[in-house]
Amino acid sequence: MLDSVQIRCTSLHFYYAIHICPNFLLILEIKNISGHLDFEYEKHQFLRTRNDGSKEGFYNPIDQVLRHARYLQSFNLKIPIEYAIVISNSSTIIGNTPGNIPIFHASGIHQHIELLTKKYSNYNISPKRLNETVELLIKHHNPRIWRFELETDKLLRGMICDNCNHKQPMKYYHGNWICNNCGKKGKEVLFTGLKDYRLLIDNKIRNKEFRTFFNIPSQDIAARILTRLNLPFEGNKKGRVYTIPPDFTNESIKENGNNVKEIVRINI
Numbered sequence: 001m002l003d004s005v006q007i008r009c010t011s012l013h014f015y016y017a018i019h020i021c022p023n024f025l026l027i028l029e030i031k032n033i034s035g036h037l038d039f040e041y042e043k044h045q046f047l048r049t050r051n052d053g054s055k056e057g058f059y060n061p062i063d064q065v066l067r068h069a070r071y072l073q074s075f076n077l078k079i080p081i082e083y084a085i086v087i088s089n090s091s092t093i094i095g096n097t098p099g100n101i102p103i104f105h106a107s108g109i110h111q112h113i114e115l116l117t118k119k120y121s122n123y124n125i126s127p128k129r130l131n132e133t134v135e136l137l138i139k140h141h142n143p144r145i146w147r148f149e150l151e152t153d154k155l156l157r158g159m160i161c162d163n164c165n166h167k168q169p170m171k172y173y174h175g176n177w178i179c180n181n182c183g184k185k186g187k188e189v190l191f192t193g194l195k196d197y198r199l200l201i202d203n204k205i206r207n208k209e210f211r212t213f214f215n216i217p218s219q220d221i222a223a224r225i226l227t228r229l230n231l232p233f234e235g236n237k238k239g240r241v242y243t244i245p246p247d248f249t250n251e252s253i254k255e256n257g258n259n260v261k262e263i264v265r266i267n268i
Helices: 061-073 106-119 127-140 189-200 206-216 220-230
Strands: 004-009 013-019 025-032 036-040 045-049 053-059 081-087 103-105 158-163 168-173 176-178 241-243 253-255 260-266
Touching: 004 106, 013 127, 013 206, 025 061, 025 106, 061 081, 103 106, 158 189, 189 206
Parallel strands: 025 081, 081 103
Antiparallel strands: 004 013, 013 025, 036 045, 045 053, 158 168, 168 176, 253 260
């Protein structure tokens, strides 16, 4: 099973899941939509009726899965290509559907594969050909790289107090971050803040950037905190650059003189 396959030509073809076996290839167009769903094939229309009776239209998944199937057929894969639309929300009611396109809940996937296996029981490609087909699809997998522009000057600075609905910055005072609004104090907010910095800005941070992002009043205080965090770093003194690991918590790994890793609790 291949999932989240993205193949580019003049447009993007996103395949939620592709089941490949020696007998056939099955494209699964998966939809997680609640309500009552009606597929109107001749009108190329897909409607959802909510519990309050209101209706809304979506891009027709039938058109989507047919377009994906046509594109895979252009690869001349020498294997039968089937397709189905799968509704992943178990509470969704499937209404009108065309009889020539399989549309069912996720619980019916196994049974549908069994039916197709019987249908193509006399068709069986070699293991070599099967591997070549999988490798071809993987070769053409070209995932979209999502980029976004972030105006860092508009970010709220300082540690964010979760007791004040994440709106009130906390102040650093004698080893603790304190919220002037509700009085909450603690050290754990630093690790949440560092994770935010890593996700929003960079996994590298310098003393100046640390002071700016977390509203630290002094270069010496910032240096002392960064040193106690045991973050990996490069360079010395003013040129030092620290790396924030993806799994960084209030327990950091430190190597002792015998190169044996031990867990040390940070005291900041």
